[in-house]
Amino acid sequence: MEHSRRGEDLPPWQEVATEKREREAQKIPPEWRLPEETLNRARELRNIAGHFLDGILDDKTRHLTNLDASILLERTRDGSLTAMDVTAAFCKRAAFAHQLNRSLIEIGFNNALKRAKWLDEFWKSHHHPSGPLHGLPVTLKDQFHVKGMGTTMGYVGWIDSFEGDKTSEIKYRAESELVRKLESLGAIIIAKTTPVQSLWYWETNNNILGYHQNPRCQNLSSGGSSGGEGGIQALRGSAVGFGTDIGGSVSMPAAFNGVFSIKPSAGRLPTKDMPNSSLGQIHIPTVVGILGPSISTLRHVFQALVSSEPWRTDPSVLPIPWREPKLPSKLSFGFMDFDGVVKPHPPIIRALRMAKAALEKFGHEVIPWKGPPIQEAAAIHSSIIRADGNFDVFLRLALSGEPMIPQLVPFAPTGQPQPPKTAIEVAQYVQNMMNYRARHLAYWQSTASKTATGQPVDAVLLPVATSAGLIPGKPLYHAYITLANLIDHATLVVPVTQADQLVDTFEKDYTPAGELDRRVWEAYDPVAYDGAPATIQVLGGRLEEEKLLAVGQVVVDALREYKSL
Structure with a gap:
């Protein structure tokens, strides 16, 4: 339950946010605090991930935190590594990462x-x-x-409360089902990462920690709404991370920060006792996604969670046990690098074509994908998830009197919630969604007539977003990734390469497909994007996470071999 602020009963929101930041900073041990000289040096760099952060860590911490989760688990399982050694190393690295990048909103x-x-x-x-x-x-x-730990979801008014209720007796005893499952499996939660205020935007910003920059390219955004998690994974501040996704909120931060992710179909991972925006909107459910440094990490963690039978404690989870996939020796892929509405920037086009070439080099089949228009999917998606007018955002802002972040203002130009849609209107939107899903499935099945195997494609290669990262405030076309949410399919993000200003040049003679394409295309700056991760999306079938993870490993292996030629 949320209570509105009354008069001067509460301090100004700025004071509350400042006190929160200072309190969290004090949770970093003195011996882990970075000197001002190091912080100043980091501010001058484009990329603070990888070599820079590794260079300021001691040998033991650097070694342990660069091990893949599969190796860490093997060694903690046989006793050759202690949980204390591993946890201390990651806590130290996360502390360094936070001081460099302000990723952690709750430190534990x-x-x-x-x-x-x-x-x-x-x-x-x-x-x-x-x-x-x-x-x-x-x-x-x-x-x-x-x-x-507290939970803010990016709202100042949620600080030191239970979802805005400061009188609640359970505010520091509440626990989400995902957390219960993770801890029952032996995982250790070390911190929570910064989201965008309201969870409704593709750049991460809130009035507690401020705008979150991309550690791999500090002039760019980390994406949203799970931007802090994308940033901490880029900096290797934990062995694996979790975000949430209703419209690309896991996939875009993973892509922009150059890490792997899986966004599963609804019903595979637990969401019980998890706060959210637009509570009650279940037509396109928010799902839990996983971010990490490898497909192997995603697979280990996803398999462990599914094998814990979460459907026995969370009614939203489907009773589907782990199904070990059996892939054919040769796979078939659909391929889309331009939907005819907005063309991705040169680094993304190059990454997609590299993946296509790599797969074909090793005997896999890649055919053109011309499914139902993805811009149509994005429009239906928006009509459903915003049908309530986002009234809850305004209630939560009123708790502290904090302002709406600038990124959200265009969605609420009057400073008030948009009028909610009627039940009849929502029913029509849902019918549109179901019709779209049926058309998409029919097209997917029809690809059997185009493949050499006579079977539908195993997955589809397409962009995550139109750009390798995002220059703050520039336009972003998100239909490529929103598609997965509307049709409820599982999807992976796979890093491929980096933007290169000498290779990924601006096509001055490009003829835009329309006004939006022109604005997105003109937002491309080869110098600004130089070095940013260029990633692709590997779209799988609905509830086919196990198969998709195996297919994703095939893509990764093909790319690795292709690059070595």
């Missing part, structure tokens, strides 16, 4: 180290791990309740 290092100590004692007593994720350090978007 002390409780994480206590839990690591308990897990080590468990291992010594039982001579086996507590679960398949024993000792794995995890970060979460600040949309999940964790015992001992």
Whole structure:
């Protein structure tokens, strides 16, 4: 329950936000605090991930935090690594990352180290791990309740409260089902990451930590709404991270920050006891997504969660156990690098064509994809998720008197919620969605007549977004990634290469397909994007996460071999 601010009962929102920032900063041990000289040096760099951050870490921390989750889990399982060593290393790296990039809105290092100590004692007593994720350090978007931590979801008015209710007795005892599952599997939650205010935008900004920059290219956005999680994964501040997605909120931050992600279909991962925007909108449900440094990491964590049978405690989860996929030796892919409405920028076109060439080089089939218009999918998607006028955003802003972030103002030009749609209008939108899904499925099945195997394509290669990252405030065409949410298909983000200003040149003679295409195309700046991650989307079928992860590994392996030629 949320309570509106009354007169001067509460301090100004700026004071509340400042106190929150200072309190979290004090949770970083003195020996982990970076000197001003290092911070100043970082501000002058384009890229603070990788070599820069590795260079200011001690050897042990650098070594442990650069190991893949599969290796970490193997070593904590056999006892050659302790949970304490792994957790301390990631907490230290996350502390450094936060000071450089302001990614963490809730810091839980002390409780994480206590839990690591308990897990080590468990291992010594039982001579086996507590679960398949024993000792794995995890970060979460600040949309999940964790015992001992607050949850703001990017709102100042939620600080020191339970979803805005400051009188609640459970405000530091609430726990989301995903958190319960992760901890039952042996994972250790070390911190929560900054989201965009309201969760409704593709750039991460809020009045608590401010605008979140991309650590791989600091002049660009980290994406949204799980931007803080994308940033902390780029900086390797945890072994794996979790965000939420209703319109690309996991996929875009993963793409912009150059990490892998999976956005599953609804019903595969638990969302019970998770706060959200537009509560009650279930036609296009928010889903939990996973971000990490490899397909292997995503697979390990997804398999562990599904194998814990989350449907027994969360009624929204479908009773589908882990299904080990069996892929044919040769796969078929659909391919789209331009939907005819907005053409991606040169780095994305190059990344897609590299993936196509790599797959074809190793005997896989790639055919053109010409499914139902994805811009139509984006329009239907928007009509459904914004049907309530986003009234809850204004209620939550009123709790502290904080302003709406500038990025959201164009969506509420009057400073008030938009009038909600009627039940009849919403019913028509949902019917439009169901019709679109049927057309999309029919087209997917029809590709069997175009493949050499006589089977429908196994996956589709297409852009995540039109650009490699995003220059703050510039236009973004998000229909390519919104498609996966509207049709409820699983999708992966796979990093391919980096933008190169000498290779990815601006096509001055390009003829735009329309006004939006012109604005997006003119927003391309080869110098500004130089070095930014260029990624692709690998779209799978509905509820086919296991198969998609296997297909994604095929894509990654083909690209690795292709680049080595």
